[in-house]
Amino acid sequence: MTTSPLHRTTADVNTAADAPFYQPQGDEVALFEYAYNNQLPMLIKGPTGCGKTRFISYMAARLGRPVYTVACHDDLTAADLVGRHLIGDGATYWQDGPLTRAVREGAICYLDEVVEARKDTTVVLHPLSDDRRILPIERTGELLQAPPEFMLVVSYNPGYQHLLKGMKPSTRQRFVALRFDYPDARTEQEILVGETGIDANLAARLVNLAHALRALQDHDLEEGASTRLLVYTATLIKSGCDPMAACRAALAEPLSDDLETVQALMEVVEASFG
16 A cells, blocks of 8 residues: 555555464453444553454454554544545546545454544544444545444553543543453463463463563553563574573563663563573
8 A cells, every 4th residue: 555655654454364363361352243243433442562453453354354454643644544635647646545445345444552643633533433434535525434344443552641642532432442451371371372382381481470570560660561572582482592582682671771670670580581
């Protein structure tokens, strides 16, 4: 997909083929399907790396729908989502944005970290996230009616919210919401084994390490070790990397830029793997 270099919007189209590995934590699969079958928009909130995006990919494949993923950011405009007129070969033509494509095709449109987008951008979601399920395209005069297969999904990390980056209640209350968190120890071990193929003993040690690092979150870290980072660490170790080096590269260094904090984290790692 071609996008304007002025806005650097990223949008990926994933066709639903084989479902990626996903380990359910509760009733989120059933709730998502209920929302989809009843044409309700979904909001997913949870910390970084807890599985929100993987869950959407899994559900898109499970439902047999393509998914358009947009990573939201400060420069994201309504035109980045809906579309714009472009000039090429001496003529002006219209190019749909990922939101419009999803509506036309009956796909899932997933806006990751939606609170990062400008407030005037999210307003375009309102008519799609209530009983109207329409997308007005002012520049072409079209009024698209979303087909039953279309679903709007947004996500954000509540831990990063503040007055300037929160989701307005008038927007939030248009969605059915799921709250994600890091999995319980047993589930997280199953994720590591299923995702990377490491043995159960190593998975248990890594999960115990993650819990120890997460206990430091309220003291020295903005956020705890994510399940994603655990998967990275397990992948490095599985490929032959020294466990201490893997833990430093995939756990300690990504969690902090402060050298003293990284050294403190490595002391916790040493207690687990030394």
